[in-house]
Amino acid sequence: MKFLCGILFLFGIVGFPQNEDYHITNLNINTEYPHFGLMYTDNNKIIFTSYLLTKKGKVKKSAGSPVLTIFKGELSNNGEIINVKPISIDPKYGISHITSASISPNGKQLYLTTNYNNKDKPNGNFKATNFHIKVGEYKAGLGWTNFKVLPFCKPKFSYAHPCLSNDGKTLYFIANIRGGKETTKGGSDIFKVEILENDNYSEPKNLGNKVNSYSREMFPFIAADNTLYFASNRPNGYGGFDIYKSEINGEGGFLKAQKMPKPINSNKDDFSFIIDEGNKRGYFSSKRIKGKGDDDVYCFVKN
Template identity: 75%
Template structure:
């Protein structure tokens, strides 16, 4: 009887582990430069972050700093990202280092992560390395323009990695806010705000201990079915940053985050996970050993 129970347990566990099989592909866009900050722009387009290159193929620099920019591409039938071009940002705002971005579901707003520049440097003391989130609107002649720092961004803290819900009414991001009820538990936590009318936002709310840890949480993505995917370097992972997911319940609260399986995760940094509305295909970034250089983008399909 004891042997039979062990066999049932083994078969049950094996069967459960095989309910979802992930097939991953290293994309042709990858090279020695990093590619990350993945976010859906529409059903068949994607945006990501990488270095801006000169006509000679060298990394462009402004004031000795490398230029990080947002690029947009179309999705091919086999998952490759093709017809890639840089997103045009109005030059008068002096934004030359964008680490991540998100386009609103209606395509009218661009939320991006950057540092303060001489044009919008706030008064008072703060770390120059702190990030904040700006929002801009699209103009046919100027590209993305009219950028404003989101009103809840305090320059004493760092804010990054915006992601919008499918209805555009909730903005998720990472921050290291300190003090008060919504203080950050670790190096960075995931927060959310309600997107209100007339450019207003609610106060940031920490997603709590079922999502956040005493380590770093980064690169949140909220899927069409309100599953939150993010990266964390918390203990008991495979190594480096791993990708986790947390499901939203009927009350709008997130359940305890669980670690994604291999080959989505590896013993190196894995992050920037996004998935399509049908939960069948998606992308993530990884610095795993078999990659082409720095952070590579991988396409995955799920076979159930």
């Protein structure tokens, strides 16, 4: 599923039109390098994905490929992301390419998207470009460690973009699972699993055609009011990937997804949308015109 990696690289606001609903700002952390994979975490902090840089400001590489990792920053009063540092990952596990991550509400688990490497590659034939989701725990002195591939991840499929429900009991993600009732409709669909006791998980369940399409769905996020936000390149969008939302119904299912308005969406790729508990301020990534280089992070405030 090469698009999962490719789209991340194919993907303030000076001169960008505002409307009466949202005010958009390009953040100071943006550079010529990509910034995406946004998720809230503990104590007014946020995590995101970008390149790891050397002390000289060059992109660090591993086995000839750029190192993508997770950074954590604090949210300032004016919406900037400050005091940014890479999170600490136990080097024992050889994880050097992380496209997205999510920390559990209790702060004890880190779910991340990565490729198989020589330390954990499965037996038999599988696509080296396939992604899977690992979960690890935090230990003082080691950082995030004890990583394990989630048991429902099958090597012949790709799994990515983990996102946890507010109570930490449900994990949402995208996948290209094929076959059976829960088969993927398009290039990738949004699925969910229930997190059970003793590190067990239910079988993946497709969220259905009110959410998924015959195109690609990516970067799910569950807001405090249980509204699902995600990106899709389905037809009749503004261009590229657009951000959609699907509200939850009284039975726990999701209503038909609705496209978010401009300026949240543009005619370029827009994705990785998150919003705070008050539904007033949030962030998203975009490669829209007049950005600073690659995928930039924008802060939005509802007027």
